[in-house]
Amino acid sequence: MTSDQRPPDRDPEPDPRLDELLRAAHGGPTPPTPHPSPDVLLAYHTRSLAADEEEEVREHLATCATCARAVLDFEDFADLEPPEDRAPTELDRRRLWRRIEAAERTPAPGASPATVRWLGALAAALLVTVVGLSVWVIRLQPEPSPVRSELALATLVPAGTAGTVRGQAQSVLVPPWAESVVLVLSHGGLERPDRYRIELVDDAGRVAWSEPEARRGEDGTFTVEVERAALPPGEHTVRLVAVDGGSPTTVAEYPVRVEHTAPR
């Protein structure tokens, strides 16, 4: 086979020993220059950088597998595949719709502190009202029709931090058709970059279920899906625990009364 007949990506003169020597001489775990930020890498990919900036990025890419991989992923973005077959499910869509709606209810960023305080108070008052009304309406009205739905939703407000007096338990109704319940935990006073886990503590004080990597949404809420089996009827406490650095700290508790409603 002549060199012209070779596939374009094949090495016409592989020399593993020379490559090994090159790796030993020049390979290193850390690139010599700091990583460009993702937007700079993207600007490089779209050729929107000045010539000198482009040269800096090229120099970095030559020794940084991490950033080189990112630029190649930009190129092939539309065809990227997760390692496992992970087509979006109905559950993914429903989570997204819920979060979009939750985000629409939050105030726009950039408001003045006074406005934020006002809006915060207003939002809290509205949330309490909405939760109260929802419980009242749900109790008064017939069981909602299970239209393609296997997911129930419960929005919880914190009763207090650890050690404070527990407030009144909030009802979490688990309809007969619900395979799982999405708990939306509101908490406006947390600072990043803490990591959090969410625990469900039974009435005997045992952690009956936990989500080790709870993440805060853009709207400030934590959304976690709990399977029906993990939510037996009774009094429980949902606990939000900060786990980033040092010992875990409970930052909010949400006492709940879980009720499994009977089919009609």
Add this chain to the structure above:
Amino acid sequence: MERRDETREDGPEEGRGGGPTLRQVFDRYYRPVLAFFLRRGFSKAESEDLAQETFIRVSRGLEDLRSEEALGGWILRIAANVWKNELRHWSTKKRDALEVSYEGRREAGEPLPEGSVSFGAGGMYSPQSKALDAERLSLVRGEIEAMGPKMRRCLLLHAVQGYKYREIATLLQVSIQTVKSHIHQGRRKLRDALEEKLTEGTR
């Protein structure tokens, strides 16, 4: 005010202005967006969450999108911004996470620690002593540093990071032919320098 029906299929931002619905966009791009974050070193749970955040932002701008052809690039830009914000928020830990091995790096093989190099018995670069190994490494380093930037980058991306010609051409924004040519010339330079050294060593 019109009440939103939460059970409808196309989601909250459906098909306004005749463009794609959020559901269509979500179904088409969920996998690439999820894969994008997984490949940045985020966990499965984190990646799912970041993918959701990306589509929340998509939902806000979808009705203003004028061209469907530009959809992929626009979503990529949003995903890159979400990635950037995440790095900012989790700066220390996530910068460390960025340094985890990628498939490409694993494929290329981790660089060997200096001094542990073995080039096989009887080969052109077979070490007669550790001192000679160190000398060769130093020579190769000097040769690489003396190369022009294009040749050096092509050679390092190919030999050290294990990228293919096409990938290097994409990364450095040059033609595949240029990449091939630089790698060929770079190798020849290194071989010549090493052979000269070997000849000197056996005199």
